[in-house]
């Protein structure tokens with residue numbers, strides 16, 4: 001019987017959620033028996049090569065490329081999961097949402113003390129993705145089927161959620177998995 005297929009992506013995130021996934025440690029051997037990975041930074045597969053059962057998304061959408069990747073995941077994944085605070089609520093990148101984009105650019109590229117005078121330029125290469133006015137959590141762009149809280153969600157939480165989805169069990173995330181104190 002074919003294994004369930006998993007894909008993952010990092011949008012506007014820090015890769016901490018992917019690192020937490022790897023913290024499942026030796027359970028990765030059991031996972032390799034249980035599932036097959038498709039498009040993901042874990043295996044460096046860049047394009048979907050088959051329909052995916054479960055897509056895991058880290059990070060929200062801060063630019064046009066994030067939106068494109070997220071829509072592509074929605075199209076190719078039967079179940080789509082928002083992993084971590086950035087994906088579920090915008091997280092740290094969304095702290096800029098209360099500041100006009102023009103001011104963010106000015107501070108980052110023109111007035112920051114860490115920018116040398118000769119480097120003061122707002123990047124405008126046409127190949128760069130367009131920065132969105134606001135950082136959006138994933139569910140404001142596409143339908144999301146499940147949400148995993150935490151920054152990052154713990155390895156145990158990711159493991160429980162993933163195995164439940166793979167085995168068709170209801171997603172019951174107990175207090176021990178979602179408390180962060």
Ligand code: SF4
Pocket residue numbers: 012013014015016017058059083084085086087091092150151152153
């Ligand atoms: S939720 Fe936290 S760990 Fe995950 S991508 Fe965002 S900042 Fe990084």
